[in-house]
Amino acid sequence: MKPETLGFFEKVYDVVKLIPYGRVTSYGAIAKYLGATRSARIVGYAMNNSHGNDVPAHRVVNRNGLLTGKHHFEGTNLMQQLLENEGVTVYDNQVQDFDTVFWDPSKEL
């Protein structure tokens, strides 16, 4: 809500925006890519502020591939529908073939 996003948030937004189509990543992966492996919580917090930004938060899930942030979305299965719409198989708030659709910025970038 403030221009302070130029810090950790901006980087997180940038990485999330760079996520390819039909691909997902985890908070820890982004945090680690930014050099803050233990600051994964901040990444999630950034997503909370991603409201209004062009950040596809629905492509960001936890380490277990579980759509933990699904509660923060409007609908109940909106996040799941978005992922399935991109070709990502989601079942019970869980990303199937997570190892396959997983996108590690530290490796891909």
Place this chain on the structure above:
DNA sequence: TCAATGACCTGCC
């Protein structure tokens, strides 16, 4: 200013 919370992760038992 201090204390508590949070879309998590890593390490130890």
Place this chain on the structure above:
DNA sequence: GGGCAGGCCATTG
């Protein structure tokens, strides 16, 4: 191999 507890950074009350 599975489960539990601690910690980290930032935001909000």
